Amino acid sequence: MPNASTRPKRGRRNRRVPREDPARNELVSRSLESAQQCLFNQDYATAFVHYLLVLNLAPVLKDFARESFRFTLFKWADELDSLGRIQDLFDCYEQALELFPTDEVIINSMGEHLFRMGFRDEAAGHFHKALKLKPDYPEAKENFYRVANWLVERWHFLMLNDRRRNHKYQQAIQKAVEGGCNTVLDIGTGTGILGMCAKKAGAAEVYACELSKTMYELACEVVTANGMNGRIKILHLKSLEMEVPKDIPKRVSLVVTETVDAGLFGEGIIESLIHAWNHLLLPPQSTQDPSRPPSQTGRVIPAGATVFGMAVQCLEIRRHHRLCVSEVGGLATAAAGELHSPVSCSSEDDSTEPYTTERLSRLPGGYTPLTEPFSALDIDFNNVQELEGLCSREVRRVRLPVTGEGLLDALAIWFQLHLDQESSLSTGPKEDTCWEQAIYPVQTPHNFPLRPGDELIVEISCRDAYLRLCSVAVARDGREFCLDDCLDPDKPRNNPGPSGNPYPSLNAEAELCSALACLGTEQSSGPRDYTLLECAEMALLNNQPYHDSFRRALAKLITNLKDARSVQGPSQGQGLEVMTLTDSPSGPMDPGPDPFYVLDVSEGFSVLSLMAASQGQVKAYSSVEKTQHQAVLRRLARANGVPEEALEFWLNQVEDEQAVLQRPSREKLWSAIILDCVETCGLVRQKLMEKATLARCLLEDGGQIFPERIVLYGMLVESDTLLLESAVQGKEPTLGFNIAPFINQFTVPVHVFLDLSTLQCRHLSDSVELFILDLMNTNANYTNRDVKVQASASGRVTAVPFWYQIHLNEEISVSTFNQDSHWKQAAVVLHQPLAVREGDWVRLTVTLQKSSISISASIEEEAGETGTVDSVRESAQ
DSSP, X not given: OOOTTSOOOGGGXXXXXXXXXXXXXXXXXXXXXXXXXXXXXXXXXXXHHXXXXXXXXXXXXXXXXXXXXXXXXXXXXXXXHHHXXXXXXXXXXXXXXXXXXXXXXXXXXXXXXXXXXXXXXXXXXXXXXXXXXXXXXXXXXXXXXXXXXXXXXXXXXXXXXXXXXXXXXHHHHXXXXXXXOOXXXXXXXXXXXXXXXXXXXXXXXXXXXXXXXXXXXXXXHHHHXXXXXXXXXXXXXXXXXXXXXXTSSSOBSEEEEOOOOTTSXXXXXXXXXXXXXXXXXXXXXXXXXXXXXXXXXXXXXXXXXXXXXXXXXXXXXXXXXXXXXXXXXXXXXXXXXXXXXXXXXXXXXXXXXXXXXXXXXXXXXXXXXXXXXXXXXXXXXXXXXXXXXXXXXXXXXXXXXXXXXXXXXXXXXXXXXXXXXXXXXXXXXXXXXXXXXXXXXXXXXSOOEXXXXXXXXXXXXXXXXXXXXXXXXXXXXXXXXXXXXTSOTTSOOOSOOTTSOXXXXXXXXXXXXXXXXXXXXXXXXXXXXXXXXXXXXXXXXXOHHHHHHHHHHHHHHHHHHHHHHHHHOTTSTTOOOOOOOTTSTTOOOOXXXXXXXXXXXXXXXXXXXXXXXXXXXXXXXXXXXXXXXXXXXXXXXXXXXXXXXXXXXXXXXXSOGGGOOOOSSSSOOEEEEEOOOBOTTSSBOTTHHHHHHHHHTTEEEEEEXXXXXXXXXXXXXXXXXXXXXXXXXXSGGGTTOOOHHHHGGGOOSEEEEEOTTTOOOEEXXXXXXXXXXXXXXXXXXXXXXXXXXXXXSOEEEEEEEEEEEEESSSSOEEESSSTTOSOOEEEEEEXXXXXXXXXXXXXXXXXXXXXXXXXXXXXXXXXXXXXXEEEEEOOOO
């Protein structure tokens, strides 16, 4: 028998079993019951407080209450979000994470709120943490891919894979350092490659700054991996905030940067260099004292730039920036007023941008030059007086001889970046470059045909440190014709035409329209009246086959429903009684036959609801939210004879924008619900199938979701371009520096906004049906499908591009892959290319998880076995 008097060892002391606390248990029980009751009553705020109390007092209940707690948190967070109580929202998530610090669902949800509010770096951290906790968590993976496109934009991969560009920068930096520039500052360092070039060239001191937290952390990792930790000082700062000696001990002799965009000045290089010359750089070399050594003077790489431009005709640009059709879906569009994209040099509106960007060589349908390239601007980055005077330069007017015949759609510009006196880089449309070109679309209400012998008059300025080019007039036969006479009706006129208008139109019809428009403008001192639509919305509005297909499908549905009601009689279905919809969200309407209710929940601007209302006996609801856009639809309705009461705006009626899908009234159901199924970028919209499931429950008998199903098509291709745009291809393009493993963490396996018709690739198979999403028949859906594709040529499968056939009904469908489409295509890019021979069979396994599609590829072996080659995933944006 053990000695009972012996003192037990401390490490083996028996723990006292905690006593039951009846009062605590009673409080926990009552609070849990109250939480569940509040949840039932949709009082999420009180339910959340009760759950916090329960789980803090009784942690043993965490597993039991986890699902209910998550649901309560998410509902209460949505309410706080809608009320603008952002700090309270995040406080709730912090409290939840104290209870469930490793709950990937809560972590991912908090990341979603952070992303929506613009905190992209913080959101990425949450998505990444959720993936570490559960690597196969589809929502977190989808969200991480989405935020990766924001944090590390795709041009980083192209730029780093551009060995020619990298090598030229390296040569210029090495020459400057060997010439005596031994202290270097890399502004906007990105991955740190230019700073590392300077250090490798022998610079004594190298500093770098980066504003993006993600890129700053990435640069620190890259520098450390390349053995330069401590030898390059990287600052998480905007260069404009840097000071001497607070951030760097003394002024430097060389600044290197590539903070330029396709329009040269769009990333703020002018402001950055003015600040650098005034605060961070040594004085420039002086002609009065040429004997000063380079180590005591300052200089910039690149040394300057020359901007070139030309006028072009391009249907693809035109249809994305101004209205090109007079009729859409049976509706005359004249009453819409002037519509154009928010890309304009002519407007003082802060919501507009002076240019957009395109790769001219890859525009569907191509482009036609209307003028020879011309020199628009020269800038010396080593002349601070020139930099400071750039924005105050007088507007320069140039006259460009027209050499080609066609419609004036845009001015396209590119530039030659002079790294030093001997080396330069061109971003021209015919160059093999990582750069796109800047596009200044012509925003005029009429088309203007140019012909050889004309002169195009262009104004060039640098307001707000943006390069602005504006086509203002055409000179023909000794007269000048204003491209948009109403932009500035008070502008002095020269050379009046026969009508008294100094800028007569190029044809009689256009002249009359211009005169009438100007007459209206002269009666008002205000600016020209126009409505802005996003570029994708303009392209959608110009997509006539899409709208014609919808018109026919809607007409067929309404006809079928009318026939069904006539057979049922007034006592069946929804009835044909004369009534007033006093409980409808839209308020009362005139007595008449019971209408068919149509809801359009398309994203952005859509005329589909108006097309439905024009069918007659239809009460249509639009989800268009912007006041200006609603006004356009009302004008179109009046002009096309659609009764005012036939069109309502749904978001003006529902209390919760998150609950768009609900009944039109307490007793009624929808005859049709139009869902926006495919994003412009080429991906299926998030939570599409969940929305379709809810929408089906809101349909009357015989009602329909548009579209009723979506068929996914794809093919095998070999494309080095997609590889270069998706990931850095080893050390060779990055001059031997080890960068790829770090930036490739942000590789997204799906390439979006793809123009398959102009993609540089080899087709290795015919197109094949990959998957079907049936929005009307739940039982017809499946979660995965194996598809065998036979290689039609030998090569390396690097990607599987895909697109959709959108079936509105059994007879009518539209494709997202045709010349009129406002959609782009997308492609799954394989992590490792797959070698195939002509005649080989490739198995594609397609899986659907909450509207997100993943594809894995494998070769069919002769013995019937398969070897998995890659597993990649489509991420919705």
